Amino acid sequence: MLFILLTFTALFWMITAIDTYRGLALLHALEKEAPVRQVGKISVIVPARNEENHIEKSISSQLNQTYRQVEWILVNDRSTDQTGEQMERLAEKDHRVRVIHISKLPPGWLGKNYALYRGARAASGNVYLFTDADVIYEPDLLAKAAGYMKRMKIDHLTVSPDLQSKSFLLKGFVSFFLFGFSYYKRPWSANRDRSKSGMGIGAFNMITKTAYQQIGSHEAIRLRPDDDLQLGMHVKKYGLRQRMATAKSMLKVEWYPNIIEALKGLEKNAFAGLHYSYLFTFAAMSGVFISQVLPFLAIFSPDPNTAAMAWVCIGAIMAVYIPITRRLTSYSSFHALLFPVSAILFIIAVLRAALLTMVRGGVKWRGTIYPLKELKKKS
Secondary structure (H helix, E strand, O other): OOOHHHHHHHHHHHHHHHHHHHHHHHOEEHHHHHOOOOOOOOEEEEEOOOOOOOOOHHHHHHHHOOOEEEEEEEEOOOOOOOOOHHHHHHHHHHOOOEEEOOOOOOOOHHHHHHHHHHHHHHHOEEEEEEOOOEEEEOOHHHHHHHHHHHHHHOEEEEEEOOOOOOOHHHHHHHHHHHHHHHHOOHHHHHOOOOOOOOOOOOOOEEEEEHHHHHHHHHHHHOOOOOOOHHHHHHHHHHHHEEEEEEEOOOOOEEOOOOHHHHHHHHHHHHOOHHHHOOHHHHHHHHHHHHHHHHHHHHHOOHHHHHHHHHHOOOOOOOHHHHHHHHHOOOOOOOHHHHHHHHHHHHHHHHHHHHHHHHOOOEEOOOOEEEEEHHHHHHO
Protein backbone atom coordinates (compact mmCIF):
# COMPACT_ATOMS: atom_id res chain seq x y z
CA MET A 1 0.00 0.00 0.00
CA LEU A 2 2.79 2.42 0.91
CA PHE A 3 4.67 1.55 -2.30
CA ILE A 4 1.58 2.38 -4.41
CA LEU A 5 1.05 5.66 -2.54
CA LEU A 6 4.69 6.65 -3.12
CA THR A 7 4.45 5.69 -6.79
CA PHE A 8 1.52 8.05 -7.35
CA THR A 9 3.32 10.72 -5.34
CA ALA A 10 6.42 10.40 -7.52
CA LEU A 11 4.33 10.68 -10.69
CA PHE A 12 2.67 13.82 -9.31
CA TRP A 13 6.01 15.49 -8.64
CA MET A 14 7.40 14.47 -12.03
CA ILE A 15 4.47 16.11 -13.80
CA THR A 16 4.78 19.15 -11.52
CA ALA A 17 8.49 19.40 -12.34
CA ILE A 18 7.76 19.62 -16.07
CA ASP A 19 5.17 22.35 -15.48
CA THR A 20 7.58 24.19 -13.19
CA TYR A 21 10.39 24.26 -15.77
CA ARG A 22 8.01 25.57 -18.41
CA GLY A 23 6.48 28.09 -16.03
CA LEU A 24 9.72 29.56 -14.69
CA ALA A 25 10.82 30.23 -18.28
CA LEU A 26 7.89 32.67 -18.55
CA LEU A 27 9.18 34.91 -15.75
CA HIS A 28 11.10 37.91 -17.07
CA ALA A 29 14.02 39.29 -15.04
CA LEU A 30 13.65 43.07 -14.81
CA GLU A 31 17.43 43.40 -14.56
CA LYS A 32 17.51 42.69 -18.31
CA GLU A 33 14.95 45.38 -19.16
CA ALA A 34 15.92 48.72 -20.74
CA PRO A 35 14.95 51.63 -18.45
CA VAL A 36 12.70 54.43 -19.66
CA ARG A 37 12.67 57.98 -18.39
CA GLN A 38 9.15 59.14 -19.20
CA VAL A 39 5.88 57.25 -19.66
CA GLY A 40 3.71 59.34 -17.34
CA LYS A 41 3.41 59.98 -13.64
CA ILE A 42 3.69 57.10 -11.19
CA SER A 43 2.01 57.33 -7.79
CA VAL A 44 3.78 55.15 -5.20
CA ILE A 45 1.39 54.31 -2.37
CA VAL A 46 2.93 53.01 0.84
CA PRO A 47 0.72 51.95 3.79
CA ALA A 48 2.44 51.55 7.14
CA ARG A 49 1.43 50.59 10.66
CA ASN A 50 4.14 50.67 13.33
CA GLU A 51 7.02 50.52 10.83
CA GLU A 52 9.38 52.97 12.55
CA ASN A 53 12.29 50.55 12.19
CA HIS A 54 11.99 50.23 8.42
CA ILE A 55 10.14 53.05 6.72
CA GLU A 56 12.87 55.69 6.52
CA LYS A 57 15.36 53.31 4.91
CA SER A 58 12.74 51.95 2.52
CA ILE A 59 11.40 55.31 1.35
CA SER A 60 14.89 56.77 1.05
CA SER A 61 15.78 53.97 -1.40
CA GLN A 62 12.63 54.74 -3.38
CA LEU A 63 13.30 58.48 -3.51
CA ASN A 64 16.63 57.69 -5.15
CA GLN A 65 14.95 56.36 -8.31
CA THR A 66 16.28 57.45 -11.71
CA TYR A 67 12.71 57.71 -12.98
CA ARG A 68 11.70 61.24 -12.02
CA GLN A 69 7.94 61.58 -12.66
CA VAL A 70 6.95 60.08 -9.33
CA GLU A 71 4.95 61.07 -6.27
CA TRP A 72 4.89 59.22 -2.97
CA ILE A 73 1.77 58.93 -0.83
CA LEU A 74 2.60 57.57 2.60
CA VAL A 75 -0.41 56.38 4.58
CA ASN A 76 -0.04 56.14 8.34
CA ASP A 77 -2.47 53.40 9.37
CA ARG A 78 -3.20 54.12 13.05
CA SER A 79 0.43 53.70 14.13
CA THR A 80 1.22 53.88 17.84
CA ASP A 81 4.97 54.37 17.38
CA GLN A 82 7.00 57.03 15.52
CA THR A 83 5.93 55.96 12.02
CA GLY A 84 3.77 59.03 11.45
CA GLU A 85 6.46 61.43 12.62
CA GLN A 86 9.04 59.78 10.36
CA MET A 87 6.67 60.13 7.42
CA GLU A 88 6.27 63.83 8.09
CA ARG A 89 10.05 64.31 8.24
CA LEU A 90 10.38 62.58 4.88
CA ALA A 91 7.73 64.90 3.44
CA GLU A 92 9.61 67.95 4.75
CA LYS A 93 12.79 66.81 2.98
CA ASP A 94 11.19 65.99 -0.38
CA HIS A 95 8.27 67.84 -1.99
CA ARG A 96 7.24 64.68 -3.88
CA VAL A 97 6.11 63.05 -0.62
CA ARG A 98 2.63 63.50 0.85
CA VAL A 99 1.34 61.97 4.09
CA ILE A 100 -2.14 60.76 5.01
CA HIS A 101 -2.91 59.91 8.64
CA ILE A 102 -5.70 57.44 9.44
CA SER A 103 -6.91 57.57 13.03
CA LYS A 104 -9.99 55.35 12.78
CA LEU A 105 -10.78 52.29 10.69
CA PRO A 106 -14.31 52.33 9.22
CA PRO A 107 -16.50 49.22 9.53
CA GLY A 108 -16.12 46.55 6.88
CA TRP A 109 -12.45 47.21 6.09
CA LEU A 110 -9.10 45.65 6.89
CA GLY A 111 -6.58 48.26 7.94
CA LYS A 112 -4.05 47.83 5.13
CA ASN A 113 -6.73 47.62 2.45
CA TYR A 114 -8.31 50.86 3.63
CA ALA A 115 -4.92 52.57 3.76
CA LEU A 116 -4.21 51.51 0.16
CA TYR A 117 -7.66 52.69 -0.90
CA ARG A 118 -7.19 56.09 0.73
CA GLY A 119 -3.77 56.44 -0.85
CA ALA A 120 -5.13 55.63 -4.31
CA ARG A 121 -7.90 58.20 -3.91
CA ALA A 122 -5.30 60.87 -3.24
CA ALA A 123 -3.04 59.81 -6.13
CA SER A 124 -2.63 61.97 -9.24
CA GLY A 125 -0.58 59.60 -11.41
CA ASN A 126 -1.80 57.54 -14.36
CA VAL A 127 -0.04 54.49 -12.89
CA TYR A 128 -0.23 53.33 -9.25
CA LEU A 129 2.43 51.32 -7.44
CA PHE A 130 1.30 49.64 -4.23
CA THR A 131 4.28 48.62 -2.13
CA ASP A 132 5.23 47.88 1.48
CA ALA A 133 7.08 50.04 4.00
CA ASP A 134 10.04 47.67 4.44
CA VAL A 135 11.09 47.10 0.82
CA ILE A 136 14.47 48.28 -0.50
CA TYR A 137 14.67 49.52 -4.10
CA GLU A 138 17.63 49.83 -6.44
CA PRO A 139 17.74 53.16 -8.37
CA ASP A 140 16.67 51.85 -11.80
CA LEU A 141 13.78 49.64 -10.67
CA LEU A 142 10.89 51.99 -11.46
CA ALA A 143 12.41 52.97 -14.81
CA LYS A 144 12.79 49.33 -15.81
CA ALA A 145 9.35 48.33 -14.53
CA ALA A 146 7.71 51.21 -16.40
CA GLY A 147 9.65 50.25 -19.52
CA TYR A 148 8.50 46.64 -19.24
CA MET A 149 4.86 47.68 -18.80
CA LYS A 150 5.07 49.93 -21.85
CA ARG A 151 6.84 47.34 -24.03
CA MET A 152 4.46 44.53 -23.09
CA LYS A 153 1.35 46.77 -23.18
CA ILE A 154 0.05 45.40 -19.90
CA ASP A 155 -2.31 46.73 -17.25
CA HIS A 156 -0.67 45.21 -14.20
CA LEU A 157 2.86 44.19 -13.25
CA THR A 158 3.81 42.41 -10.05
CA VAL A 159 7.42 41.75 -9.12
CA SER A 160 8.89 39.05 -6.91
CA PRO A 161 11.58 40.43 -4.55
CA ASP A 162 14.57 38.70 -3.04
CA LEU A 163 13.43 37.62 0.43
CA GLN A 164 16.27 38.38 2.83
CA SER A 165 16.69 35.97 5.74
CA LYS A 166 19.36 35.78 8.43
CA SER A 167 19.38 32.20 9.68
CA PHE A 168 19.88 28.91 7.84
CA LEU A 169 16.60 27.56 9.29
CA LEU A 170 14.62 30.61 8.20
CA LYS A 171 16.08 30.45 4.68
CA GLY A 172 15.00 26.83 4.50
CA PHE A 173 11.49 27.75 5.62
CA VAL A 174 11.26 30.64 3.14
CA SER A 175 12.44 28.35 0.35
CA PHE A 176 9.81 25.79 1.30
CA PHE A 177 7.11 28.47 1.42
CA LEU A 178 8.00 29.64 -2.11
CA PHE A 179 8.06 26.03 -3.27
CA GLY A 180 4.63 25.32 -1.79
CA PHE A 181 3.14 28.58 -3.02
CA SER A 182 4.51 27.99 -6.52
CA TYR A 183 3.17 24.49 -7.08
CA TYR A 184 -0.17 25.41 -5.44
CA LYS A 185 -0.77 28.76 -7.16
CA ARG A 186 1.44 28.32 -10.27
CA PRO A 187 2.19 32.08 -10.33
CA TRP A 188 3.72 31.96 -13.81
CA SER A 189 0.23 31.28 -15.18
CA ALA A 190 -0.40 35.01 -14.76
CA ASN A 191 1.91 35.51 -17.75
CA ARG A 192 -0.38 33.52 -20.03
CA ASP A 193 -3.01 35.87 -21.38
CA ARG A 194 -5.56 33.10 -21.83
CA SER A 195 -5.13 31.87 -18.27
CA LYS A 196 -7.60 33.00 -15.64
CA SER A 197 -4.97 32.67 -12.90
CA GLY A 198 -3.83 36.00 -11.47
CA MET A 199 -0.90 36.98 -9.28
CA GLY A 200 -0.06 39.87 -6.97
CA ILE A 201 2.85 40.40 -4.58
CA GLY A 202 2.70 43.00 -1.81
CA ALA A 203 6.24 44.25 -2.36
CA PHE A 204 5.42 45.48 -5.86
CA ASN A 205 1.98 45.77 -7.45
CA MET A 206 2.02 48.29 -10.34
CA ILE A 207 -1.29 48.91 -12.08
CA THR A 208 -2.69 51.53 -14.44
CA LYS A 209 -5.24 53.92 -12.99
CA THR A 210 -7.89 52.85 -15.50
CA ALA A 211 -7.38 49.16 -14.68
CA TYR A 212 -7.53 49.85 -10.94
CA GLN A 213 -10.82 51.66 -11.35
CA GLN A 214 -12.19 48.94 -13.62
CA ILE A 215 -11.57 46.15 -11.08
CA GLY A 216 -13.37 48.13 -8.38
CA SER A 217 -10.29 49.39 -6.48
CA HIS A 218 -9.44 48.00 -3.04
CA GLU A 219 -13.09 48.44 -2.13
CA ALA A 220 -13.77 45.18 -4.01
CA ILE A 221 -11.31 43.31 -1.75
CA ARG A 222 -11.70 45.35 1.42
CA LEU A 223 -11.96 42.30 3.70
CA ARG A 224 -9.30 40.10 2.09
CA PRO A 225 -6.15 39.57 4.19
CA ASP A 226 -4.36 38.47 1.00
CA ASP A 227 -5.04 41.84 -0.65
CA ASP A 228 -1.95 41.70 -2.88
CA LEU A 229 -2.87 38.35 -4.42
CA GLN A 230 -6.53 39.30 -4.73
CA LEU A 231 -5.68 42.48 -6.63
CA GLY A 232 -3.86 40.38 -9.23
CA MET A 233 -6.68 37.86 -9.39
CA HIS A 234 -9.20 40.63 -10.01
CA VAL A 235 -7.09 41.95 -12.87
CA LYS A 236 -7.40 38.59 -14.61
CA LYS A 237 -11.07 38.28 -13.66
CA TYR A 238 -11.78 41.43 -15.68
CA GLY A 239 -9.81 40.17 -18.68
CA LEU A 240 -6.94 42.64 -18.31
CA ARG A 241 -3.31 41.94 -19.23
CA GLN A 242 -0.91 41.05 -16.46
CA ARG A 243 2.68 39.95 -16.00
CA MET A 244 4.78 38.68 -13.10
CA ALA A 245 8.53 39.36 -13.20
CA THR A 246 11.50 38.90 -10.89
CA ALA A 247 14.05 41.43 -9.64
CA LYS A 248 16.28 39.56 -7.21
CA SER A 249 19.10 42.10 -7.35
CA MET A 250 16.86 45.19 -7.49
CA LEU A 251 14.06 44.59 -4.98
CA LYS A 252 14.78 43.25 -1.49
CA VAL A 253 12.77 42.74 1.66
CA GLU A 254 13.28 40.91 4.93
CA TRP A 255 10.30 38.58 5.08
CA TYR A 256 10.54 37.95 8.83
CA PRO A 257 13.44 38.39 11.29
CA ASN A 258 13.21 34.83 12.67
CA ILE A 259 11.28 31.59 12.39
CA ILE A 260 8.92 32.43 15.28
CA GLU A 261 7.83 35.66 13.60
CA ALA A 262 7.38 33.77 10.33
CA LEU A 263 4.99 31.34 12.00
CA LYS A 264 3.08 34.26 13.52
CA GLY A 265 3.04 36.11 10.23
CA LEU A 266 1.24 33.26 8.48
CA GLU A 267 -1.72 33.76 10.83
CA LYS A 268 -3.12 36.40 8.49
CA ASN A 269 -2.97 34.69 5.11
CA ALA A 270 -2.61 30.93 5.63
CA PHE A 271 -6.22 30.23 6.60
CA ALA A 272 -7.55 32.81 4.12
CA GLY A 273 -5.69 31.02 1.33
CA LEU A 274 -7.67 27.89 2.23
CA HIS A 275 -10.98 29.79 2.02
CA TYR A 276 -11.49 29.71 5.82
CA SER A 277 -12.52 26.06 5.53
CA TYR A 278 -11.47 23.74 8.37
CA LEU A 279 -12.22 20.70 6.21
CA PHE A 280 -10.13 22.05 3.33
CA THR A 281 -7.33 22.91 5.77
CA PHE A 282 -7.28 19.36 7.17
CA ALA A 283 -7.30 17.88 3.66
CA ALA A 284 -4.56 20.22 2.43
CA MET A 285 -2.27 19.58 5.39
CA SER A 286 -2.84 15.83 5.07
CA GLY A 287 -1.81 16.15 1.45
CA VAL A 288 1.34 18.05 2.40
CA PHE A 289 2.26 15.37 4.92
CA ILE A 290 1.70 12.50 2.48
CA SER A 291 3.43 14.12 -0.50
CA GLN A 292 6.25 15.99 1.23
CA VAL A 293 7.00 14.40 4.61
CA LEU A 294 6.09 10.74 4.17
CA PRO A 295 8.75 10.06 1.45
CA PHE A 296 11.49 11.14 3.87
CA LEU A 297 10.15 8.69 6.47
CA ALA A 298 9.66 5.89 3.95
CA ILE A 299 13.35 5.72 3.04
CA PHE A 300 13.76 3.79 6.32
CA SER A 301 11.23 1.15 5.24
CA PRO A 302 12.48 -2.45 5.60
CA ASP A 303 11.06 -3.16 2.15
CA PRO A 304 13.79 -2.27 -0.41
CA ASN A 305 11.27 -1.49 -3.17
CA THR A 306 9.38 0.93 -0.93
CA ALA A 307 12.60 2.59 0.21
CA ALA A 308 13.77 2.91 -3.41
CA MET A 309 10.48 4.49 -4.47
CA ALA A 310 10.77 6.93 -1.56
CA TRP A 311 14.12 8.08 -2.96
CA VAL A 312 12.50 8.49 -6.38
CA CYS A 313 9.86 10.70 -4.74
CA ILE A 314 12.52 12.81 -3.04
CA GLY A 315 14.38 13.23 -6.31
CA ALA A 316 11.19 14.35 -8.04
CA ILE A 317 10.44 16.81 -5.22
CA MET A 318 13.93 18.29 -5.55
CA ALA A 319 13.37 18.67 -9.31
CA VAL A 320 10.65 21.15 -8.37
CA TYR A 321 12.14 22.67 -5.23
CA ILE A 322 15.66 23.53 -6.48
CA PRO A 323 14.67 25.38 -9.71
CA ILE A 324 12.13 27.47 -7.79
CA THR A 325 14.66 28.34 -5.10
CA ARG A 326 17.31 29.28 -7.65
CA ARG A 327 14.92 31.40 -9.73
CA LEU A 328 13.13 33.23 -6.94
CA THR A 329 15.84 33.62 -4.28
CA SER A 330 19.56 34.17 -3.90
CA TYR A 331 19.81 31.22 -1.49
CA SER A 332 22.05 28.21 -1.77
CA SER A 333 20.46 24.89 -2.76
CA PHE A 334 21.87 23.42 0.48
CA HIS A 335 18.68 24.54 2.22
CA ALA A 336 17.06 21.52 0.56
CA LEU A 337 18.55 19.58 3.49
CA LEU A 338 15.93 21.22 5.70
CA PHE A 339 13.01 20.29 3.45
CA PRO A 340 11.22 17.78 5.74
CA VAL A 341 11.74 20.02 8.78
CA SER A 342 10.37 23.02 6.87
CA ALA A 343 7.39 20.96 5.69
CA ILE A 344 6.51 20.02 9.29
CA LEU A 345 6.90 23.65 10.41
CA PHE A 346 4.61 24.74 7.60
CA ILE A 347 1.94 22.22 8.62
CA ILE A 348 2.18 23.49 12.20
CA ALA A 349 1.90 27.12 11.01
CA VAL A 350 -1.25 26.51 8.96
CA LEU A 351 -2.96 24.39 11.62
CA ARG A 352 -1.99 26.99 14.22
CA ALA A 353 -3.54 29.75 12.10
CA ALA A 354 -6.78 27.79 11.71
CA LEU A 355 -7.03 26.97 15.43
CA LEU A 356 -6.28 30.54 16.52
CA THR A 357 -8.90 31.83 14.10
CA MET A 358 -11.43 29.40 15.58
CA VAL A 359 -10.58 30.35 19.19
CA ARG A 360 -10.55 34.09 18.52
CA GLY A 361 -13.57 34.02 16.24
CA GLY A 362 -11.58 35.86 13.61
CA VAL A 363 -8.18 36.87 12.31
CA LYS A 364 -5.94 39.03 14.50
CA TRP A 365 -3.57 41.25 12.59
CA ARG A 366 -1.49 44.16 13.89
CA GLY A 367 -3.62 44.61 16.98
CA THR A 368 -7.05 44.37 15.30
CA ILE A 369 -9.35 41.33 15.28
CA TYR A 370 -11.44 40.90 12.14
CA PRO A 371 -14.49 38.62 12.75
CA LEU A 372 -14.52 35.39 10.74
CA LYS A 373 -18.17 35.81 9.72
CA GLU A 374 -17.35 39.15 8.16
CA LEU A 375 -14.25 37.83 6.41
CA LYS A 376 -16.14 34.88 4.94
CA LYS A 377 -18.58 37.23 3.25
CA LYS A 378 -15.80 38.47 1.01
CA SER A 379 -13.78 35.25 0.68
